[in-house]
Every structure is written in structure tokens, then in C-alpha cells.
Amino acid sequence: MSALIWIAGGMMVVAAVFAVEAKRILDSVIAMSALSLISVFLFIAMRAPDVAITEAAVGAGLVTAVLLVTLFRMKGGGDE
Amino acid sequence: MSANVVIGDILLAIGAFFYFLGGLGILRMPDVYNRLQAGTKATTLGTFSTVLGVGIAKPEFLLKTLIIIAFVALTNPVGSSVLARASYLSGIKPCDCTKVDEYKGGGEE
Amino acid sequence: MRRLYAILVAAGLIYMLFVFLGTLPLYGKVDLSNRVSAHFLAKDVNSVDVKKWVEGDKQVPSREKIYGRKGFEDESANVVTSIVVNYRSFDTLGEVTVLFASAVGIGLVLGGMKRMGYGRKPNFILRVSTGILLPLIIMFGIYIFVHGHLTPGGGFPGGTVIAAAVLLLYLSNEEFVANMKTSKSLEGSMGSLYVIFGLAGLATGGAFLFNFLPNGVVGSLFSAGVVPLVYMTIGLKVGSELSGVVAEIHEEREG
Amino acid sequence: MVYGISIILIGIGIYGLMTQKNLFKHIVSLSIIDTAVNIFIVATGYVSNGKAPIYTRALPGFSPNSFVDPLPQALVLTAIVIGVGTLALGASLLVRVKEKHSSINVENMKGVGE
Numbered sequence: 001m002s003a004l005i006w007i008a009g010g011m012m013v014v015a016a017v018f019a020v021e022a023k024r025i026l027d028s029v030i031a032m033s034a035l036s037l038i039s040v041f042l043f044i045a046m047r048a049p050d051v052a053i054t055e056a057a058v059g060a061g062l063v064t065a066v067l068l069v070t071l072f073r074m075k076g077g078g079d080e
Numbered sequence: 081m082s083a084n085v086v087i088g089d090i091l092l093a094i095g096a097f098f099y100f101l102g103g104l105g106i107l108r109m110p111d112v113y114n115r116l117q118a119g120t121k122a123t124t125l126g127t128f129s130t131v132l133g134v135g136i137a138k139p140e141f142l143l144k145t146l147i148i149i150a151f152v153a154l155t156n157p158v159g160s161s162v163l164a165r166a167s168y169l170s171g172i173k174p175c176d177c178t179k180v181d182e183y184k185g186g187g188e189e
Numbered sequence: 190m191r192r193l194y195a196i197l198v199a200a201g202l203i204y205m206l207f208v209f210l211g212t213l214p215l216y217g218k219v220d221l222s223n224r225v226s227a228h229f230l231a232k233d234v235n236s237v238d239v240k241k242w243v244e245g246d247k248q249v250p251s252r253e254k255i256y257g258r259k260g261f262e263d264e265s266a267n268v269v270t271s272i273v274v275n276y277r278s279f280d281t282l283g284e285v286t287v288l289f290a291s292a293v294g295i296g297l298v299l300g301g302m303k304r305m306g307y308g309r310k311p312n313f314i315l316r317v318s319t320g321i322l323l324p325l326i327i328m329f330g331i332y333i334f335v336h337g338h339l340t341p342g343g344g345f346p347g348g349t350v351i352a353a354a355v356l357l358l359y360l361s362n363e364e365f366v367a368n369m370k371t372s373k374s375l376e377g378s379m380g381s382l383y384v385i386f387g388l389a390g391l392a393t394g395g396a397f398l399f400n401f402l403p404n405g406v407v408g409s410l411f412s413a414g415v416v417p418l419v420y421m422t423i424g425l426k427v428g429s430e431l432s433g434v435v436a437e438i439h440e441e442r443e444g
Numbered sequence: 445m446v447y448g449i450s451i452i453l454i455g456i457g458i459y460g461l462m463t464q465k466n467l468f469k470h471i472v473s474l475s476i477i478d479t480a481v482n483i484f485i486v487a488t489g490y491v492s493n494g495k496a497p498i499y500t501r502a503l504p505g506f507s508p509n510s511f512v513d514p515l516p517q518a519l520v521l522t523a524i525v526i527g528v529g530t531l532a533l534g535a536s537l538l539v540r541v542k543e544k545h546s547s548i549n550v551e552n553m554k555g556v557g558e
Contacts, residue, residue, distance in 0.1 A: 002445070009449035016453050016476050020460035025468050032472050039479050042446060047496045048486050048517045049341035050269045051524070053333070055482075057349040058528045062431065063475065065356050066528070069438050070535040071468070073305065074542045151325070158318040169309055195462035203455040207448075216445050217492035219513060268497040268511070272518040284522040291529035295536045341498070345525045427525065434532050 005045055012038050025071060033064040088137025095130030098122045111175035112167050120160035127152050266412075270343045274416045278387070278398040285380060285426060292376075292430050292437075301440040304366050311361050319361040326354040334424030335417065339410070344420040348427025355432040359439055367436035372429045379426035386419055446487040453480035467541065467548040471534050478527045482520045489513030 012035055019031035036059025043052040105118025128149055135145030174181065214220065273281055334347030358365050390399030402414040411417075453476060460473035494512035538548055545553040 005445060005449075009446070012449060013452055013456065016456040019472050019476060020456060020464065020469065025466065028469060028472050032475055035476065036479060039483060042449075042483055043486060046446065046486050046490045047494055047512045048520075049496050049498075050267070050343060050346075051482070051486060051517050051520050053341055054343075054346045054349065054521055054524050055479075057346045057353065058524050059479065061353050062349055062356070062435075063528055063531055065353075066434070066438060066532045066535055067471070070539055072307070073438075073441070073539050074548065154318070154322060154325075158314060158322075161314050162312075165312060166309075192463050195459050198462060199455040199459040202458055203451055206451045206454065210447055210451075213447075213488065216447055216487060217490055219489065219491055266499045268499070268514040269517050269521065272514055273521060276515075277518055277522075280519075280522060284526055287526050288529045291533045294533050298533075298536045298540055341496070343521070345521055349525070349528075431528070434529070438532065438536060 001045060005042065008038050008041050008045075012042075026068075029064060029067045029071065032067075033060055036060050036063070084139065085137050088133040088135075091129050091133030091136060095126045095128075095133060098126035098129060102126065110177065112172055113164055113174055116160055116164050116167075120156060124152065124156045127156075266339050267337065267341065267343075270337050270416060270420065273343065274419045275398075275400060278419075281423065282383065282387075282398075285383065285423065288427065288430050289376070289380065292433050295434055295437050299437050299440055301442040303441055304364075305439045305441045306363055307360075310363060315361050319357060323354055323357065326357065327351060330354065330424070330428065334420050336410070337420040337424075338412070338416045344423030345427055347420075347424040348429075348431060351424075351428035352431030352435055356435050359435060367432060369433065369436060372433045372436070376426055376429040376433065379422045379429070382422045383419065383426070386415060386422070390415070446483060446490075450480045450484040450487065453477070453483075465550045467538055467550065471531065471538070474534075475527070475531060478523075478531075482523060482527075485516045485520050485523075489516035 015031045015035040015038065019028045019035065022028040022031060036055060039059070040052050040056045043049075043055060099122065102119050102122030105122060106115050109115045109118050131145045131148050131152075135142040330347045330350035332347075333342040333350060334344045337343035337347070355367060359367075387398040390401050391397045393399065393401040400414040400416075402418075457473045457477035457480065460476070461470060464470060464473065489512055491512050497511045497514035497517070541553075542548050545555055547553055
């Protein structure tokens with residue numbers, strides 16, 4: 001279990017760096033969604049099923065959808 | 081070790097093998113559509129097999145796993161077809177080796 | 190240059206937090222008997238000696254304390270929902286208020302009459318499968334918050350799943366517009382119903398949001414006193430609130 | 445262990461807030477910090493080999509120290525939902541900023557500073 005937590009943490013760090021440094025904003029939003037999805041595994045490993053369900057519904061579903069819709073409304077938003 | 085645990089383990093191994101095939105397909109296929117096809121087909125069967133394996137190994141979960149299988153069978157193909165259509169409409173070209181393009185014109189009925 | 194400064198500041202902050210970690214117990218080595226929640230896990234605030242209880246003494250909560258005695262706290266199987274509704278109910282009230290304020294803010298910032306279109310007609314597969322999936326998704330959301338005191342879940346994830354169903358409607362139908370009047374009235378009535386439950390507790394038990402219903406047996410659907418009722422109101426309120434957010438984010442002004 | 449992961453994520457979020465000039469990246473960085481803090485709070489309540497805090501039918505045979513601390517989980521449960529509300533508010537404010545200043549990059553905004 002410990003090794004799995006380390007792997008998940010490494011993936012989260014990689015996703016966070018990619019979300020911060022990505023050139024296109026769309027990539028950044030997708031990386032952030034992936035980070036939320038991996039954090040669900042950490043919550044389950046810490047025996048918090050309620051938090052895991054909420055994070056899976058909110059972080060991977062609703063936040064991503066809201067950010068993508070606003071990105072669509074901004075017509076791509078100023079890329080860097 | 082009873083028989084149902086052995087059958088469940090075999091099903092889990094089959095599911096893991098299909099997941100591996102899905103990942104291999106995503107690495108090896110040339111363009112978006114082929115990758116989507118490989119990923120969706122392989123992971124759908126892999127999910128069926130792993131979830132059913134859990135249900136057979138622990139018979140008290142069997143009904144719940146059947147419901148999960150029904151949900152995955154409903155949602156997974158729809159999601160991949162919508163993804164493929166969106167990527168086609170936003171202008172991603174299929175690779176050069178594609179011979180037939182039946183979706184030309186947007187696919188409206 | 191800016192990146193270098195940023196890396197330095199972030200590294201300093203990380204070092205500071207790692208030093209601060211020395212004051213916390215190690216990961217997984219928490220002494221629960223020092224925590225307030227140990228009293229709650231013992232299902233009794235007065236008679237169980239919590240220190241001995243955590244160490245494994247045999248004065249575990251006796252059977253009649255767990256199965257169906259009208260205690261000071263109510264007995265729901267999922268301890269987290271019980272804490273959310275009973276110990277920290279004012280927190281939940283404030284949280285619902287914050288959510289209401291943010292929904293009103295989004296409505297003020299993005300208000301409009303016309304619905305934003307995606308410019309692409311959804312195809313046949315998506316429309317047909319939406320008709321099949323939508324009742325299942327809404328039923329799943331309702332299941333989550335009705336069974337919140339027995340299984341993992343509760344009002345917040347249930348409401349979010351219902352909002353996801355509304356989002357699916359918006360994605361699959363280019364003309365669909367949510368009825369904002371229904372959403373607002375449902376949300377307002379559910380918010381005031383929560384306060385009414387609190388006032389009923391004040392009238393019968395002497396404390397705001399007191400648990401005034403019989404507790405029943407742990408594990409059955411009609412148990413845990415006021416928890417299922419409060420979670421139903423919270424679930425409907427969060428669901429209509431987030432559906433309103435999803436609907437408002439699709440609105441745009443004329444021209 | 446999980447403490448370290450969440451602290452590194454907080455550091456990455458702070459770094460993103462300081463370096464990026466695009467306002468959308470600021471929202472993404474704030475969301476990363478949000479997730480990291482939630483993981484930290486839940487990690488403070490974890491007990492080794494603990495079980496999820498749900499009473500089941502097998503209750504009379506359970507050992508008393510077998511639950512993890514449920515209080516941080518209850519706090520995080522509300523924090524996540526507040527997070528999505530404030531995030532949606534920030535995103536809608538960004539839409540207005542884009543309409544008014546024709547860009548969301550801090551250096552290219554029209555009518556700011558100069």
C-alpha cells in the first residue's frame with residue numbers, strides 16, 4: 001500500500017507541475033482534473049469514503065465542466 | 081481456497097491482461113480514432129472481467145457488481161462515440177492509411 | 190529572474206511547513222483519545238472513560254447504548270454524516286449560506302436571457318442515451334442522499350450528482366433551458382426547511398438543531414433521528430443550487 | 445508520507461501563483477492548493493490499519509481502536525463543496541474580465557495601469 005501511495009503522489013506532483021506550466025490552458029484544466037482523480041485514490045487509502053465520493057463527483061466532474069464551459073465562453077482565453 | 085475464488089482470480093487476470101492490451105494499443109496506434117477504439121474496447125471488456133471476478137470471489141457483492149457492469153455497458157460506448165465525433169468535428173484528420181471515411185459531412189441523420 | 194524568486198519562496202514555504210510537521214504526531218500514529226471525536230465514537234459523552242476505551246479496555250459502548258436507546262447523540266451507522274449533522278450543524282448551515290451567496294454572485298455577474306449554444310448539434314446516439322441515462326443518474330443521486338446515514342455519501346455528493354445530470358441535459362440538447370424559477374424556489378424552501386428543523390429542535394429539546402426524533406436501530410433505513418431528514422433537505426438544496434450554477438454559466442446577454 | 449505529498453503540492457501551487465501571468469492559471473493554482481490542503485487535513489486523522497468510520501452489522505466483534513478519526517473528514521466534506529462554489533464564482537468573474545479588458549493575461553489587459 002505504501003508503494004502505491006508513493007506512485008500516486010508522484011503522479012500528482014507531475015500533474016500539478018504540468019497544470020501550472022502547460023502552454024495551452026486546455027491542457028492545464030485536463031491536468032488539474034487528473035490530479036483531482038488521483039487524489040480520490042489517496043482519500044480511499046486514508047479510509048475516507050465519503051470524501052472520496054464527493055471529490056470524485058466534484059473534482060473530476062463538475063469543476064472540470066465549469067472551467068471548460070468558461071474557457072469555451074472566453075473563446076480560448078489568452079494563451080501564453 | 082474454494083472454487084469461486086479461483087474463478088474470480090482467473091477473471092481478474094483476464095481483465096488485467098485486457099487493460100494491458102488497451103494501454104499497448106494507445107501507445108502503438110497511429111491516430112486519435114484508432115487509439116480511442118483500442119482504449120475503449122479493451123477497457124470495457126477489462127472492466128467487465130475484473131468487476132465480475134470480484135463479484136464471483138465475494139458472492140455477497142454479486143448483485144452490485146452486475147449493476148456496475150450494466151452502468152459501464154451503458155456509459156462507456158456513448159462516451160467514446162461522443163469523443164470521436166467531437167474530435168472529428170473540430171478538425172482532427174484521420175491518419176493517411178485510412179481508406180474509408182463514412183463520417184464525412186458531420187454524420188447528421 | 191521571476192521564476193528563481195518564485196522557486197526560492199516556494200522552497201522556503203515547503204521547508205517551513207516540513208519544520209512545522211515536527212509538532213504533529215507521525216502519519217498514522219495519532220492518539221485518538223486526545224481528540225474530541227473519540228467521545229463521539231464511544232457514542233457517549235458522559236459515562237465512558239475515553240482514555241481506557243481507546244486503549245482496548247472492555248468498557249466498549251454497551252449494546253443498548255448502540256442499538257436503540259434515545260441518547261444525547263443520535264445513532265447513525267455512518268459516523269461522518271452524524272458529525273456533519275449533529276456536532277457541526279452550524280458549520281453546515283454556514284456552508285449552505287456560502288454556497289447560496291456564490292450562486293447569487295454568479296447570477297449577478299453572468300445574468301442574461303439567452304442560452305449559450307455550442308454551435309454543434311448533438312447527434313442521435315447522445316440524445317437517445319441521455320433519455321436512458323438521465324433517470325438512472327437522478328435516481329442514483331437521490332439514493333446517495335437518502336442512504337447517507339447508512340453508506341458513504343450524504344447530501345453533498347448526492348446534490349452534485351443531480352447537478353451533473355442537469356449538465357448532461359445542457360450538453361445533449363441545444364435548446365434546453367433550466368427553469369430557474371423552480372430551481373430558486375426549491376432551493377429557498379429547502380434552506381428555510383433546514384432552519385425550521387433547527388427551530389423544532391429548539392422547541393422540543395432546548396437547543397438549536399437538536400435531534401428530536403427517535404433513533405431506531407442502527408442500520409435500518411428509518412433510524413438516526415433527524416439525520417435523514419436534514420440530509421434530504423441538504424441534498425435537494427445543494428442539487429438545485431449547483432444546477433442553478435450550471436444553468437447560469439450557460440447564460441449570456443443579448444447581442 | 446502523505447503529509448510530504450500535500451506540502452509539495454502546496455509549494456507547486458504557490459509557485460504557479462507567483463510566476464504565471466494568465467489569470468486562468470491562477471484559478472488552477474488555487475484549486476491545486478485546495479486539493480492539497482484537503483489531503484493534509486484528512487491525513488491528520490488517519491490511524492494505521494484503521495477502518496472507515498461506519499458501523500456495520502459485525503459491530504459487537506470490533507476492536508475499539510479500529511476507526512480512523514471522522515472529524516477531519518466531516519470538515520473536508522463541506523470544504524470541497526464550498527471550493528466548487530467559489531471556483532465557479534471566480535471563473536464567471538474571469539468571463540467578465542475577458543469581455544471588459546479583451547484579455548485575461550495580466551500584461552495585455554486594456555485599460556489597466558499604464
